[in-house]
Amino acid sequence: MNVDDCKRAAAHLAASLVKPGMVVGLGTGSTAAFMIERLGERVAKEGLKIQAIPTSEESTKLARAAGIPITTFADHSVVDITIDGADEVERKTLHLIKGLGAALLREKIVAQASRRFVVIVDVTKPVDQLGQRVPVPVEVVPFGYEATAARLEAMGAKVIRPRRHLTGELLTTDNGNRILDCAFGPIDDVQALAARLDGTVGVVEHGLFPNMATDVLVATEREVEQWAP
Ligand SMILES: O=C[C@H](O)[C@H](O)[C@H](O)COP(=O)(O)O
Numbered sequence: 001m002n003v004d005d006c007k008r009a010a011a012h013l014a015a016s017l018v019k020p021g022m023v024v025g026l027g028t029g030s031t032a033a034f035m036i037e038r039l040g041e042r043v044a045k046e047g048l049k050i051q052a053i054p055t056s057e058e059s060t061k062l063a064r065a066a067g068i069p070i071t072t073f074a075d076h077s078v079v080d081i082t083i084d085g086a087d088e089v090e091r092k093t094l095h096l097i098k099g100l101g102a103a104l105l106r107e108k109i110v111a112q113a114s115r116r117f118v119v120i121v122d123v124t125k126p127v128d129q130l131g132q133r134v135p136v137p138v139e140v141v142p143f144g145y146e147a148t149a150a151r152l153e154a155m156g157a158k159v160i161r162p163r164r165h166l167t168g169e170l171l172t173t174d175n176g177n178r179i180l181d182c183a184f185g186p187i188d189d190v191q192a193l194a195a196r197l198d199g200t201v202g203v204v205e206h207g208l209f210p211n212m213a214t215d216v217l218v219a220t221e222r223e224v225e226q227w228a229p
Pocket residue numbers: 027028029030031032084085086087097098099100101102103104107
């Protein structure tokens with residue numbers, strides 16, 4: 001199995017957890033895209049009746065193309081299940097880093113409103129310590145982002161600023177903000193760092209998701225392992 005086959009395997013197992021009548025949070029990214037495609041197949045072939053809250057404009061487009069009915073928090077304050085990818089999963093704690101796809105703010109809003117938050121990853125994502133492989137994406141308001149970057153650097157981050165598209169164009173999130181990727185290196189106390197980022201002026205949200213996943217499905221070459229906190 002290549003990486004895409006692994007992502008698809010985890011995505012399909014997660015999609016099988018969705019039951020008729022559920023409000024479903026749709027994550028963002030390449031792994032979540034396989035799950036959206038699979039849910040679309042279930043809607044078309046089994047007549048599965050669900051309503052979905054996507055976590056990005058990109059996932060909204062995919063859901064519409066797949067024929068999945070969309071709803072909003074105006075009609076549903078609680079989400080039954082959210083299925084989303086991640087950039088790193090800490091093996092011992094199941095804390096996550098998310099947001100390399102710039103969708104972290106809506107992803108966190110939807111995950112926090114969910115009864116169950118199922119994370120789907122391939123075998124490249126688990127790490128011993130968060131921050132080991134990827135930076136922490138931090139969504140900041142455009143005004144004064146240089147000052148915000150300086151604050152983040154004072155907290156020990158090497159800040160790559162601000163994120164651009166591959167074309168070189170400055171990235172604007174779905175919420176009109178910027179992303180500063182903050183390399184902290186291996187993070188000893190994820191919750192303490194999350195609290196400091198929460199308290200930083202100019203920071204809208206960050207990609208640390210401590211104690212949020214209720215299930216992590218990790219696809220290896222041979223099977224999909226199911227981890228729980
Ligand atoms: O902002 C993006 C999200 O947090 C994604 O869920 C995360 O980057 C994982 O994406 P992928 O499944 O493409 O590796």
